Amino acid sequence: MTAKISCHDYGFDCSFVLNEPIGMGVVRKIKEHFEKEHEIDYSEEAIIQMLVNKGHSKEEIRKG
Template identity: 50%
Template sequence: MTLKLRCDDYGFECKFILDGEKTVGTIEKLRNHFEEEHGIDYTIEAVTQMITNRGHSLESIRK
């Protein structure tokens, strides 16, 4: 399963799109992007919640 995450879906005016496997690593990449590009240090839990709030199902996520 893959996951496509668009930064502008999360409230930023940003063209960053992350396309990856549905794993914690992909969520971590988005988290790192928020920190490096936008200066916001979210926790993994917060980013995971944001992604599920966007309608992505993450219950089958691989650790």
């Protein structure tokens, strides 16, 4: 399954889009982006929850 995450969906005026296979790599990239570009320090748990809200299961995220 592919993660399709767009910062715009979360209310940011930002063109960041991630479209790649789901997994912890995606979680880290999103975390890094929020830290660098938006100065928001989300925990990995919070980002996993964002992906769960998009229809992914925690199991597929953690083993990816």
